[in-house]
Amino acid sequence: MSGAVTPAVDAGGAREVQARLVAELDASWRDAPGLRGWLTTTDHKRIGRRYAATAFFFFLCGGVEAALMRLQLSRPENGFIGPDLYDRLFTTHGTTMMFLFAVPMMTAIGLYFVPLMVGARNVAYPRLNAFGYYTFLIGGLLLYVALFAGNGPADGWFSYVPLAGRDFSPDKGADVWSQTVTFTEIAGLIAAVEIIVTVFKCRAPGMSLARMPLFVWAMLVTSFMILFAMPWVATASMFLAMDRLINTHLFDPSGGGDALLWQHLFWFFGHPEVYIIFIPGLGMVSQIVGTFSRREVFGYPAIVLSMIATGILGFGLWVHHMFATGLPQMGASFFTAASAMITIPTGVQFFCWIATLWSGRPRLAVPLLFVLGFVATFLIGGLTGVMIASVPFDRQVHDTFFIVAHLHYVLIGGALFPLFGALHYWWPKLTGRLLDERLGRWQFWLFFIGVNVTFFPMHLLGLHGMPRRVYTYLAGTGWGGLNLLASIGAVTIAASVVVFLVAMWQSRRASAVAGSNPWDADSLEWATRSPPPYNFALVPVVTSRADSGPSPPANHPW
Amino acid sequence: MSAREPAWMDVSTLTTTTFGHRDLGWWGTLGFVVIEGMTLFICAMSYFYLRRNFALWPPGHTQLPGLTAPAIQCALMLLSWWPVRLADKAARQLDLAALRRWMIVMTLFGFAFCLLRWFEFQALHTRWDSDAYGSIVWLTLIFHTTLLVFEAGETATLTAMLHARPSERLFSDASDNALYWYFMTGVWIALAAMVYLVPLLRGVP
Ligand code: HEM
Numbered sequence: 001m002s003g004a005v006t007p008a009v010d011a012g013g014a015r016e017v018q019a020r021l022v023a024e025l026d027a028s029w030r031d032a033p034g035l036r037g038w039l040t041t042t043d044h045k046r047i048g049r050r051y052a053a054t055a056f057f058f059f060l061c062g063g064v065e066a067a068l069m070r071l072q073l074s075r076p077e078n079g080f081i082g083p084d085l086y087d088r089l090f091t092t093h094g095t096t097m098m099f100l101f102a103v104p105m106m107t108a109i110g111l112y113f114v115p116l117m118v119g120a121r122n123v124a125y126p127r128l129n130a131f132g133y134y135t136f137l138i139g140g141l142l143l144y145v146a147l148f149a150g151n152g153p154a155d156g157w158f159s160y161v162p163l164a165g166r167d168f169s170p171d172k173g174a175d176v177w178s179q180t181v182t183f184t185e186i187a188g189l190i191a192a193v194e195i196i197v198t199v200f201k202c203r204a205p206g207m208s209l210a211r212m213p214l215f216v217w218a219m220l221v222t223s224f225m226i227l228f229a230m231p232w233v234a235t236a237s238m239f240l241a242m243d244r245l246i247n248t249h250l251f252d253p254s255g256g257g258d259a260l261l262w263q264h265l266f267w268f269f270g271h272p273e274v275y276i277i278f279i280p281g282l283g284m285v286s287q288i289v290g291t292f293s294r295r296e297v298f299g300y301p302a303i304v305l306s307m308i309a310t311g312i313l314g315f316g317l318w319v320h321h322m323f324a325t326g327l328p329q330m331g332a333s334f335f336t337a338a339s340a341m342i343t344i345p346t347g348v349q350f351f352c353w354i355a356t357l358w359s360g361r362p363r364l365a366v367p368l369l370f371v372l373g374f375v376a377t378f379l380i381g382g383l384t385g386v387m388i389a390s391v392p393f394d395r396q397v398h399d400t401f402f403i404v405a406h407l408h409y410v411l412i413g414g415a416l417f418p419l420f421g422a423l424h425y426w427w428p429k430l431t432g433r434l435l436d437e438r439l440g441r442w443q444f445w446l447f448f449i450g451v452n453v454t455f456f457p458m459h460l461l462g463l464h465g466m467p468r469r470v471y472t473y474l475a476g477t478g479w480g481g482l483n484l485l486a487s488i489g490a491v492t493i494a495a496s497v498v499v500f501l502v503a504m505w506q507s508r509r510a511s512a513v514a515g516s517n518p519w520d521a522d523s524l525e526w527a528t529r530s531p532p533p534y535n536f537a538l539v540p541v542v543t544s545r546a547d548s549g550p551s552p553p554a555n556h557p558w
Numbered sequence: 559m560s561a562r563e564p565a566w567m568d569v570s571t572l573t574t575t576t577f578g579h580r581d582l583g584w585w586g587t588l589g590f591v592v593i594e595g596m597t598l599f600i601c602a603m604s605y606f607y608l609r610r611n612f613a614l615w616p617p618g619h620t621q622l623p624g625l626t627a628p629a630i631q632c633a634l635m636l637l638s639w640w641p642v643r644l645a646d647k648a649a650r651q652l653d654l655a656a657l658r659r660w661m662i663v664m665t666l667f668g669f670a671f672c673l674l675r676w677f678e679f680q681a682l683h684t685r686w687d688s689d690a691y692g693s694i695v696w697l698t699l700i701f702h703t704t705l706l707v708f709e710a711g712e713t714a715t716l717t718a719m720l721h722a723r724p725s726e727r728l729f730s731d732a733s734d735n736a737l738y739w740y741f742m743t744g745v746w747i748a749l750a751a752m753v754y755l756v757p758l759l760r761g762v763p
Contacts, residue, residue: 124582193589201582205567227589231596239604239697248686248693250604256611256690261604538566 022537029121029534042126045532047133048112049430054133055105058140062096063497065089067490070454074487076475086471087154088173092147094157095177098273099184100140102415103226106280107191109422110219112430114195116525116532117213119204119540124197132190139183146176153177156469158270159240161251161262166244175244178237185234192226195219204524206542213523214290214297217304218283221311222276228315229272236265260325267318275314278378278414279307282349284422285371289353291425291521292368293360296545299352306345313342323391324398332391339389343382350375365519366440370421373448374413381409384459399469402462408455420447420500427507428514432530436511439503446496454489457482575726577650577733587734591741594705598745601698602752608690609762616684616691616757623695624681628754631674635743638667646736649729654720657732661717664739668710675703681754695753702749705742713739 031037031046041047069089072081081089115123123129146152153173155164164174199212199220212220240262242248249255251262282303290297297303319327319335353375362368384406388394397403420443427435462468466479473479517526528536578584609615616622645660679699686696716735720728 125586128586189589189593193586193593197582197585197589201585205569227592228596231593232600235597235600235701242686242693242697246686248697249690250608250693250697252690255688255693256608256617257693258608258611258690261607264607265600265604539569541567 018537025534025537040130042122042130043534044111044115044123044126044129045535047129048108051104051108051111051133051136054137054140055101055108058096058100059105060497061144062093062101063494065093065096067494069093070487070490072471073473073483075484076473076477076480078472081471083471084154087469088147088152090469091153091156091159091173091177092143095143095153095180096140097411098157098277099181100136100143102277102411103188103273104136104184104191105419106219106222106277106415107188107195107226109284109419109426110195110222110280111191113426113525114198114216114219115202116429116528116535117216117523118199118202118207119524119536119542120198120202121535123194124202125194128190129194132187132194135183135190136187139180139187142176142183143180146172151176158266159237160266161240161243161259162253164240165252175241178241178244181237182234182241185230185237188226188230189234192223192230195223196227199223204536204540204542207524210301211542211545214286214300214303215280215283215523218279218286218307221307222279225272225276225279225311225314229269229276232265233269233273236262236269239265260322263322263325264318267321268315271318271321272314274410274414275310277411278418279310281374281415281418282307282310284418284425285353285374286349287521287523288367288371288418288421288425289356291519292365292371293356293362294520295356295360296522297352298355298359299348300545303349303352306348309345310342313338313345317342320389320394323394336389336391340386343386346382350379365424366435366437366444367421367425369441369444370417370424373444374417374421377409377413377417377448377451379413380456381406381411381413385410397462399467400462401458401466401468404468405455405458405462408451408458412451412455417447420444425519426525427504428518429525429530429532431507432514433507434512434514434518435503435507439499439506443496443499443503446492446499450489450492450494450496452489453492454486457486457489461486575652575730577730581730581734583730583734584737587738590738595741595745597701598698598749601694601701602749605694605698605752605756608694609756611690612762614760615762617689620688620691621683622757623683623754625754627674627677627681628750631671631678632747632750634667634670634674635746638664638743639740641667642736642739646733649732649736652726652729654724657729658717658720661713661720661732665710665714665717668706668713671706672703672710675699675706678750698749698753702746706746709735709738709742 029043031041031043068081069086072078072086111123111129115121143152151172153159153164153176155169155174155177159174159177162168164177199216203212239248239250243251243257249257251257251259253259286297286303316338317335319331320339323332323335353371384402388397388403388406424435424440427433461479461482464477464479466473466477473483514530516528516530519526524540524542525532527540641660641663645657645664648656648660679696682692682695682699684692684695686693713735716728716732720732
């Protein structure tokens with residue numbers, strides 16, 4: 001790349017030039033005025049924020065569904081919700097959390113921060129980005145419009161055939177599910193291509209791959225996983241729609257089709273999906289640990305290689321969701337071994353973070369608190385994961401509440417704790433204001449206690465034989481006490497989310513103004529104003545891994 | 559001034575029209591190629607997975623597929639690589655007259671592919687709803703047809719734009735279009751071998 005490197009601070013004349021540049025940039029990056037500008041914006045920050053707000057809204061919807069289910073299960077033989085509605089609730093909850101909240105939330109944060117962190121002014125394809133957001137929105141709204149019109153899906157979040165076939169699900173629920181999935185996966189693929197090309201082609205001069213912040217690496221690995229995983233479920237859901245609508249026989253044994261084909265296609269996506277949700281979380285954790293330990297993260301290459309290894313191994317595990325389908329012995333053993341192996345790279349990263357904290361001067365601010373919550377919760381989820389990777393054990397607890405406990409520990413531990421930490425961490429960049437520290441601590445403790453009180457008892461319920469996806473249970477089973485406990489935990493989680501909403505609302509005016517770099521962090525997003533205008537007025541030149549330096553120099557025009 | 563303070567760079571002298579991996583459009587095209595390639599790969603995997611459920615493939619009394627239309631299609635696709643290569647070359651040399659000429663030829667090829675696709679559907683000799691065999695071959699063809707129609711439309715539009723409002727940007731678009739063309743035709747030749755030749759084996763091992 002040609003061009004002269006000019007230091008930011010030189011003679012006073014530079015200031016004038018910069019001011020003129022800023023005015024020009026302002027003019028060329030500004031959105032059209034009014035509603036039209038709001039709808040047609042291609043600014044990755046506005047789209048990212050909108051994506052995140054929409055995904056968070058869906059999280060609240062999924063939360064309401066969870067609360068209703070917990071209310072129903074809080075005592076035996078409860079008549080609050082009937083079996084049909086319960087089916088629709090757990091399906092909509094699972095579908096919402098996986099397809100409308102977890103993945104889009106992570107890509108939203110990636111779309112907002114990756115360009116900032118690599119020193120670009122926008123993502124590679126700004127218009128495509130806007131298109132992706134609207135595709136996602138349409139997919140999400142479709143699910144909820146159908147739910148309220150009495151046609152919500154009821155076949156579980158993985159929509160197994162033959163249950164989801166025409167014979168057993170004659171209403172429109174499964175069609176809605178397959179359309180929602182197709183739409184959201186297209187949006188996910190778009191976001192993945194955006195992030196990959198932005199990282200490969202739009203980095204600022206000097207920002208070599210080996211200097212990229214770990215969150216950018218995490219999003220890069222995630223995007224590659226999306227690229228190779230999401231076409232499976234998008235294609236499979238189109239196949240399902242065809243079976244239902246034009247009478248093809250792909251999954252229908254009476255025409256030579258195969259129900260297990262669905263399971264393979266789904267889980268070839270479904271297992272990587274779990275890593276797609278939690279690798280961005282690993283990236284967030286690395287950023288937070290580095291900043292709040294006040295030192296560079298220990299073992300940068302080891303962490304990068306571990307994330308890549310996790311991304312690759314994540315594709316070798318899908319069959320462990322199908323241990324109960326009667327696989328050949330040899331195959332099952334292979335997938336057990338692969339499932340156990342994936343713990344290694346995750347372990348490596350745990351040790352790197354511990355080493356960073358150990359050798360740094362940690363400051364226990366709210367984001368770091370959430371990281372510690374992540375370590376504890378995810379560890380439990382990981383350990384039960386090792387348990388169910390063994391076929392004989394899995395056969396026992398398959399389709400019981402043990403699995404519900406495991407999956408929530410992994411997903412909430414691996415995604416929600418880092419996510420809340422990251423929101424506290426990046427909120428000042430997003431809005432220019434800090435979130436209240438005291439409310440943050442309340443939020444954390446309520447969440448941490450709530451999650452464990454809700455989901456820990458579910459392990460025991462599962463071991464006692466309580467199946468998942470049942471709308472009620474008999475009093476004689478003795479499961480009432482633990483279920484009540486779990487429901488109390490769910491109320492605690494809800495309280496924590498309310499505290500978070502209050503903190504966000506309150507930060508609009510009441511809290512402290514953040515400045516450009518409140519945490520004294522060293523990645524590039526902190527080298528511009530909060531919230532950033534068109535990112536960087538001048539193309540930054542990066543000379544080392546920790547390069548945003550202190551806050552912008554005094555004679556910066558912004 | 560701290561040693562860690564960022565410096566800034568003047569990049570206003572960099573060129574705006576680039577080709578191949580220097581061009582963002584090329585990467586976007588590659589993204590399409592990967593995603594659509596995956597989709598077609600999944601169709602192929604499903605094809606072989608379903609085939610294991612049958613003793614005879616195509617099953618029962620289903621006629622073997624016809625070979626004339628697919629053979630012509632594949633030959634035409636291979637032939638099209640010649641004008642595509644020339645169009646790509648013209649684009650990279652910013653030679654507008656030659657590019658317009660070869661793009662017209664490509665547009666004609668694109669429409670011919672779509673027309674022949676109709677006969678390829680007929681040559682399947684089965685329906686999508688008769689059995690799993692019929693379903694998977696129809697769906698494979700349908701998925702690929704969406705690429706075909708899209709590419710024919712894009713080539714025609716690009717050609718029209720090259721005549722109406724030529725701009726430098728269109729040269730690299732035309733070059734990216736060529737990349738996609740190679741993918742679309744290449745992948746079809748592989749899929750056609752699966753759809754039209756595998757059934758000739760008849761028995762399933
Ligand atoms: C925030 C508090 C949450 C609560 C109280 C909660 C509660 C529940 C309950 C009661 C079920 C149904 C169990 C059954 O009868 O089978 C369930 C299922 C599920 N949840 Fe959650 N959940 C929460 C958060 C999440 C999150 C954050 C995710 C994902 C990121 C998630 C993903 C799922 C999935 C995938 C299922 C399975 C749905 C199915 O069986 O098809 N949940 N959850």
